[in-house]
Amino acid sequence: MNRVTQRRRITTFRSTADPRRREDALAGEEPLEIRLGGSAFTVTMRTPGDDFDLVAGFLVSEGVVWEPGQLPSLRYCAGVDESGRQTFNVVEAQLRPGTVLPDTALERHVYTSSSCGICGTASIDAVRKSSRFDLRADTAGVDLEVLLGLPDRLRESQKLFDRTGGVHAAGLFTAGGELLCLREDVGRHNAVDKVVGWALREGRLPLAGTILQVSGRASFELVQKAQLAGIPILAAVSAPSSLAADLADDAGMTLVGFSRGSSLNCYSHPERIRAGSAADTGTGAGAAVDTGPADRSVPAAG
Template sequence: MAGRLVRRTRVARYAADGTSIGREDSLAVEEPLEVRVNGSSFSVTMRSPGDDFDLVGGFLVSEGVVWSADQLASMRFCAGTDEQGLQTFNVIDAELSPGTAPPDLSLERHVYTSSSCGICGTASIDAVHKATHFGRLDDDITWDAALLGSLPDRLRERQKVFDRTGGVHAAGLFSADGELLCLREDVGRHNAVDKVVGWALRDGRLPLRGTALQVSGRASFELVQKAHMAGIPVLAAVSAPSSLAVEHAESAGMTLLGFSRGGGFNVYAGDHRVHGAPTS
C-alpha cells in the first residue's frame, strides 16, 4: 500500500467546563493523485493513499473509458518526489489496451459527473445512458429486506480507518446472501465507490449483477451514476438521496434505498427487488 492512511497529531481537547488537556489524535491522510491515460494527464483527485490502482480503474469505468479488465493493459506509478526527496506515489499512468479508445483530453471532463454543472436533469441522465456499456439494469434477483437493513451495520463493523480517525467514507459491495465482497474507505465518498468498482474491474467481475452497494453517506446523482456504469443494480445509503439520484435510478432500472439505518430504510426506486420486512 502506497502512503499511510493515518497520521498522528497533537491537539488541545477542551471540555464543556472549560478545562483543557493536550493529547494525540489520529487524522485521515489526504493527498492528490494525478491520473494519466497513455501518458497524458486526465484528472487530479484528492484521496486517501492506498488501493490507488483500484481508484484509477474505477474512475475510468465511471468516465466510460473502460468496462472490462482486458481494456486496461497496465497501470504504474510514475516517478515523483516530495520536498524530502521521497517517492510520493501520487501519479499513476494507465495504459489502455490496443483498440480501446482513449478519452478526449481536449475536452473538459464529462459534465454529467458533477452535481454543480448546471445542466438539466434530463440531459444528465441521458448522458449517462449514452456512456454506459451495460444499459438498463434489469436483473431479477430479489433481496430480503432484513438483509438489506443489516448492511449498514455490517459495513460499519469493518471500517478500520474510520474507527481511528472518524474522517473517512466507506463503500461496501455485498452479494445477495450478505457476503461482503469488497470494502474501501477514503476521504472522498466518490473515491470509496471508485475503489470498489476498480477492484471489481481488475478482478473481471463487471457487470456486477446480483450485488448491492452500501455507502456511508448520502445517495447523490454521482453515486447512482457510478453504480449504473458498473452494472450494480442496488444502491443503499445511510442518508438521503437527491431528486436527480432517484430519477436516474428509476431510469436505469436500479433499486435505490435511502435512510438505511437501524435495520430500516426507504425504497425510492425499484421496490420490485425487495421482499419481506425490515427489522424496524
C-alpha cells in the first residue's frame, strides 16, 4: 500500500549556524483515478489512505449517491509502478443498477488538483448542486464553549500534521463535542470528502445535529459538500469566502469562521449557537452571537 508519508533528505539553513543535512517527513501526494462501471470518471490528487471514504464522499459531493445502498462495492483495480509494485491508485466504484448520473457529474473534466474540489465542473451554472437534505429543518444547537473548543480538539488528533506539517484536517463532531471522525489530506476538499464518505458507508447520512470543523478556511466548495451531507454547522479556523457565506445562508447552514481561543465570527444562522444564559439553561435554539469586530489574526497551523 502507498505510504501516507515519504522520507526525503533536505538541507536546513539557519542564520546562526552552518547548513545541516537531515531527513524530513513529507505528506504523500499521489493521483487517484475514480472509475464508474469500468469507465474513467475523474482523477484527483490526494494523500493515500482512506481511499474508499474519499471516493464515497466525492460521489456524495457530486450528487451521485446519498445512501449506502447506491454504492454496493468499492475495489482497487490492478496497477503497477515502474518497480512492478501495486500502486493502489485506481478505485472502481460500482453503482446500484439504475443509478442516473447528474448532468453536472457527466460534464466533469478528468483531472482535479488537491487544492480544488470543483475545478473540473464544466460551467458556473453547474457549481450549485441541490441537496436532498433540508438543513432549515435541523434545529440542532451547540453551546458556544463547545464550539470554541473544537479547533483544539481537532488539532490534538492531527497525527499526520504532527509528522509532516503539510496537511489539512476535517473533523465531524456531535453537538456535545464528541469526535466522530477525523480525516487528513493534502487537499482541504479531500479531507472533507473522506469524512463524508465515512459517514455514507456507515449509514449515517444525513448528518443531522453534527458540526464539521475544518483546519483552514471555509470555501464555497466546503459549504456545498457539508450541505449535500446534511451537516447543519460548519466551523473553520480561518475566513469564509463571500460565496460560501451566501450559500450557507441560502441553505440554512450555520457558518462560523475565525474560530479560535475565546471568539468566533458567525456569518449565517447564528440562532443555533447558545451563548450566555441560553447555554447555561440549555433551552431554546440559542441566542445570536455577536463577537464584535471580525477577528482576522493569523490562524493556527493546520
